[in-house]
Amino acid sequence: MGPYVDSVTSDEVLPAATSVVVIGGGIIGTSAALSLAARGIRVVLCEKGYIACEQSSRNWGWCRQAGRDEREMPLIVESLRLWRDMDRLTESATGFRECGVMYVAESEADEARFQAWLDMARPYGIGARIVLGEGLKALMPGAQGSYRGALHVPTDGCAEPQKAAPAIARAAQRMGALILAHCAVRGIERGAGRVSAVVTERGSIACEAVILAGGAWTGLFCASLGVRLPQLKVLSSVMRTAPVSDGPDTCTYLNEVGYRKRLDGGYTIARGTGYIVPLVPDSLRYLREYLPTMRKEGSALKPRLNSQSWRELGAPRRWPLDRPSPFERTRVLDPAPNRALNRQARDAMIRLYPQFRGVPIVQEWGGYIDVTPDVIPYISAVGAVPGLTVATGFSGHGFGIGPGAGRLAADLATGQTPSVDPAPFRLSRFNDGSPILIGPEI
Numbered sequence: 001m002g003p004y005v006d007s008v009t010s011d012e013v014l015p016a017a018t019s020v021v022v023i024g025g026g027i028i029g030t031s032a033a034l035s036l037a038a039r040g041i042r043v044v045l046c047e048k049g050y051i052a053c054e055q056s057s058r059n060w061g062w063c064r065q066a067g068r069d070e071r072e073m074p075l076i077v078e079s080l081r082l083w084r085d086m087d088r089l090t091e092s093a094t095g096f097r098e099c100g101v102m103y104v105a106e107s108e109a110d111e112a113r114f115q116a117w118l119d120m121a122r123p124y125g126i127g128a129r130i131v132l133g134e135g136l137k138a139l140m141p142g143a144q145g146s147y148r149g150a151l152h153v154p155t156d157g158c159a160e161p162q163k164a165a166p167a168i169a170r171a172a173q174r175m176g177a178l179i180l181a182h183c184a185v186r187g188i189e190r191g192a193g194r195v196s197a198v199v200t201e202r203g204s205i206a207c208e209a210v211i212l213a214g215g216a217w218t219g220l221f222c223a224s225l226g227v228r229l230p231q232l233k234v235l236s237s238v239m240r241t242a243p244v245s246d247g248p249d250t251c252t253y254l255n256e257v258g259y260r261k262r263l264d265g266g267y268t269i270a271r272g273t274g275y276i277v278p279l280v281p282d283s284l285r286y287l288r289e290y291l292p293t294m295r296k297e298g299s300a301l302k303p304r305l306n307s308q309s310w311r312e313l314g315a316p317r318r319w320p321l322d323r324p325s326p327f328e329r330t331r332v333l334d335p336a337p338n339r340a341l342n343r344q345a346r347d348a349m350i351r352l353y354p355q356f357r358g359v360p361i362v363q364e365w366g367g368y369i370d371v372t373p374d375v376i377p378y379i380s381a382v383g384a385v386p387g388l389t390v391a392t393g394f395s396g397h398g399f400g401i402g403p404g405a406g407r408l409a410a411d412l413a414t415g416q417t418p419s420v421d422p423a424p425f426r427l428s429r430f431n432d433g434s435p436i437l438i439g440p441e442i
């Protein structure tokens with residue numbers, strides 16, 4: 001079972017028409033809806049399950065510039081700016097705070113990568129630095145063992161995944177957006193060569209534009225429209241502890257464990273590496289695009305046949321819009337966590353901070369991360385379907401960049417000047433002759 005998520009009261013009446021329909025109530029869809037509603041644009045958000053039921057409530061909660069691909073830097077800097085104002089804007093506690101994010105160097109290769117990243121990030125003026133010796137000890141109070149150094153970005157932060165997207169959805173609602181939970185979108189209708197309506201399980205909504213922010217489902221949705229959107233799923237497992245006093249405040253990543261102090265005083269803990277990749281028909285379909293990343297990541301990825309493999313094997317890629325679609329058959333993608341990986345993370349945390357010994361694990365969960373071949377998102381118009389904008393493929397780091405990404409998607413869907421240059425995020429980048437560039441993700 002997934003983590004407990006703050007609730008959002010769904011609107012009840014399906015409107016006949018609106019300006020923009022947003023598909024998906026994760027951090028991206030809710031941020032897009034808030035951005036549109038704040039501009040006075042009519043918007044309806046349709047979510048097949050409940051707000052933040054998938055990745056957006058299951059993540060670690062880090063809002064980090066640290067280690068970002070250079071192509072994402074302008075958007076993440078903008079997102080951090082939006083996060084800092086989020087509690088005021090939403091009139092809620094999203095839990096955002098500037099606690100800093102740190103990557104600990106465990107080898108010479110790590111040090112070299114961190115230094116190269118620092119050189120790239122310098123023009124952004126985000127205060128990124130290498131910490132050593134006493135400075136590092138101060139950021140890991142009570143830690144056992146000694147480390148070579150760490151990359152520290154003090155202007156990074158974190159928010160509470162079980163609170164943020166619901167708070168943003170409620171704020172959008174207050175500003176006029178309609179939020180329809182338990183309302184899967186089965187497909188899109190076109191008229192005069194462009195999007196004219198979405199067909200939901202509860203009826204159709206005429207609209208001028210659609211933002212598709214369907215997370216791990218977006219590739220399938222696009223396939224049903226005849227659009228190729230390379231996307232694969234990666235299983236990640238997480239747990240949270242009961243409150244711990246005197247623990248570290250900075251979100252910190254080591255190979256064996258990543259940890260974040262939560263607003264409730266507990267910690268969200270997971271293994272830093274070790275992702276399970278279910279083998280599915282899309283693994284073959286998109287092999288060409290994914291080969292460079294697979295070679296780079298090597299043993300960090302663990303390909304497996306699992307329940308998701310069987311679910312996707314032989315599953316339809318097109319369906320009639322007057323019958324239940326795959327989005328209704330699996331309301332919430334809720335994979336079981338890999339308990340062995342979680343145990344390893346807990347043991348590593350205890351070795352690092354002995355005060356975690358005996359602290360109860362309150363909950364464990366799994367989440368499917370949607371990953372693109374170059375590990376940066378698609379935030380893009382879809383050339384083959386005028387009126388459709390996709391915002392997906394956030395590849396394990398979409399929570400922090402969510403507010404800016406949702407806003408950028410809203411810009412693109414309504415023809416506004418984009419808040420940052422969207423070119424790196426174009427959907428066509430894998431078939432327009434561009435080389436596949438994989439960033440320094442560290």
Ligand SMILES: Cc1cc2nc3c(=O)[nH]c(=O)nc-3n(C[C@H](O)[C@H](O)[C@H](O)COP(=O)(O)OP(=O)(O)OC[C@H]3O[C@@H](n4cnc5c(N)ncnc54)[C@H](O)[C@@H]3O)c2cc1C
Nearest residue numbers: 024026028048056059060062185215367394397398399400
């Ligand atoms: C374990 C884990 C740890 C992570 N840690 C971090 C982190 O620390 N920092 C960070 O920045 N990111 C992190 N991420 C990544 C981050 O959670 C995601 O990138 C981000 O939440 C993606 O948001 P989204 O809105 O695109 O997708 P989602 O949150 O998955 O939302 C998509 C929504 O669309 C709905 N939907 C799909 N199809 C339809 C349809 N046809 N009709 C209606 N609704 C539909 C789904 O039900 C779902 O609710 C992590 C992810 C995981 C799983």
